Amino acid sequence: MTTTVIRETQTTDLVTTAEPAAVRRRVSARVRILLWLLFVMAVALASVATTTRSILLREVDARVSVELSQEANEFSNFEERSADPETGRPFTDPGRLLRTYLAGQYPDPDEELMGLMRRPGTDPATLVQDREVPVKLPLHQDDSALREIFASPDSTGTQDRAVGEIRWAKVAVARSGSAPEAAFVVAVHPGREKARANEVFRVLLVISGVALLMTTGIGWVVAGRILKPVRLVRTTAADLTEHDLTRRIPVRGNDxxxxxxxxxxxxxxxxxxxxxxxxxxxxxxxxxxxxxxxxxxxxxxxxxxxxxxxxxxxxxxxxxxxxxxxxxxxxxxxxxAERPDFVTPEPVQLAELTADVFVKARTLGERRWELAEVADREVRLDPQRVTQAMVQLAQNAVQHTTAGQSIRIGSRAVGSHIELYVADSGPGVQPEDADVIFERFRRGTARRGARGSGAGLGLAIVKAIAEGHHGHVRLEDTEGGGATFVLVLEEERT
Structure with a gap:
């Protein structure tokens, strides 16, 4: 039961004194995520609770309206169709009509059925059933409210009393051609049902508060676990130095x-x-x-x-x-070579590139140059870098051969990659040197006495160019003696 009470309220001015501005502290992502989560959940839960209360109150109002309309229609039908049990004729006495009808009614606990009759020079008399109504001040005991309802020209209405709201409906009873001298009134006290709706609202608020507390704990733990790699990134970045770049962050999951x-x-x-x-x-x-x-x-x-x-x-x-x-x-x-733009691939005709390398290599020394084979295919690679590597291999072959010895240059396609090679007929490479000659400033023991003043960087450059094309350099023995260096490049067809 809702009660409208008019109270005199006093407002108190709140005086706040500005405190010195504190040093701003950085709010962690974990706290921000949690605060936003709590804010969104609080708004959502409050909206659910408020909407539920509003729906329940509207259902109460709708049910009361149906109940009032139903009772009023039932009395109207009784008045029109029923007859006085003593005479068997239509009722002529409004008082007897009201008493007869009320005697056969069984109102709900929050409902009052009553008849009002006007006496000349007096207030309307009240006819009610002999029963208790579970409210502080029933309508049939409130004379001022009864007078107001009886005098009202409306057939339905609402009274806001200090002890609670009343919804009522009225059906006037009058003799033909005269002013109403009696009325049937049905009154409903919706206070208890509205109190139950408010109780549901309070329960929802309590449940929402508990849910927020649980969300705070769970969200704090979950946010900490999710953001743990981020904290590792920050701490790892803070601990990195030029002399220690070996730390790595463990990767878990796939998010x-x-x-x-x-x-x-x-x-x-x-x-x-x-x-x-x-x-x-x-x-x-x-x-x-x-x-x-x-x-x-x-x-x-x-x-x-x-x-x-x-x-x-x-x-x-x-x-x-x-x-x-x-x-x-x-x-x-x-x-x-460590830079991503070290090689710039472009469409190249492999046969044409091999022929160009052969023409350029022939000027390096008086040797028996042979163009062994060419692969007729269009691929994507950096022609300048590949030419540089092949000329370096040809220069290396010239340094370790003498006039008249043969040097063969060629290219071929093998499966998903291509191979360009330079084969000489020199002294070859010792097996123990095969793993070191591609390192910087290293030469094979069998070739140290050969002509040339290189610093031992040529084959390292060739290896870097091959790796820039996602390939490698392979060393093979030449049939009949000598060394064959094969540039193996991953093929990117156009």
Whole structure:
């Protein structure tokens, strides 16, 4: 039962004093996620509870309206069709009509059925059944309310009393041609049903509060587990130094957080390779440049005044400087091999590329050059880098052969990859050297006495170019003696 009470309310001004601005603290993602989750859930649960209460109250109003209409229609039908049991004729006395009808009714607990009759010079009299109504002040005991209802021109209405709301319907009873002198009134007290709706609303609020508390705990744990890789990324990034790039984040699952960890680990791999290449470049440059610098300095310090001696010193110094320049260029090329733009693939006719390499290689020395075979296929590769690698292999073959010996150049397609090769008829490569000749500044023992002043970077460059094409370099023995270097490249057909 709802009660409308008019109270005098007093407002109190709240005076807030501004506190000194505190240092802003960074709010973690875990807390932000949890706060947003709680906000959305609180709004959703409050909306559900409010909507449920509104639906229940509307159902109460609809049920009361149906009940009032039903009771009023039943009395109207009784008045029209029933007869006085004593006379067998239509009722002529409104009081007897009301008493007869009320005697056969059984109202609901929150319902009042009554008849009102006007007495000349007095207030309307009340005729009700002899029963208790479970409200503080039943309508049949509220004379002022009865007078207001009887005098009202409306057939239905609502009264907001201090002890609770009343919904009523009225059917006037009058003799033909005269003013109404009696009325049938049905009144319903919806307070208890509305109180039950409000009780459901309060229960929903309590359940929502418990759900929010449970969500806070569960959300805190789940958000912590989900964001754990993110915290690992942050701590790992904070602990990284130039000298320690080996830490990696464990990857678990296949969600976005796992993808973030994989991406971060891949970035660390690239950084580690970049720093390793940088350190290797510095170490190699320092190691290889130290010797020519020492030679240049020694010759300059010992240079005399003799013109012939000066000319010889200048020649030696110039030769060493040229060698230093070649070493620096080769080291820079190897350093670039770690970059993603080291090779730029494009559609290339393999037969045409092989022929071009053969024409360029023939100018390297007086040898018996042979174009062994060519693969007639269009593939995607970097023609400049591949040409550089093949010319380097041809130069290596020239250095380890003599005039008149044969050098064969060719290309072929084997399965899903292509092969370009240079085969010489020189002394070959010792088995113990096969694993080291592609390293920087390393040469095979059987070839150290051969002509050439290379620093041992040529085959390392060839290997870098092959790996830039997702391939490798293979060493084979040449039939009849010698070495065959095969550039194996993964094929990308156009």
């Amino acid at each position: 976005d957080i796992a993808a973030l960890a994989e991406t971060f680990n891949a970035m660390l791999d690239r950084l580690e390779r970049a720093f390793a290449a940088q350190r290797e470049f510095v170490d190699d440059a320092g190691h290889e440049l130290r010797t020519p610098i020492t030679i240049v300095r020694g010759h300059l310090e010992l240079m005399g005044d003799d013109p012939a001696e000066r000319a010889e010193t200048v020649r030696l110094v110039t030769d060493e400087l040229d060698r230093m320049s070649r070493i620096v260029e080769d080291l820079l090329l190897l350093a670039k």
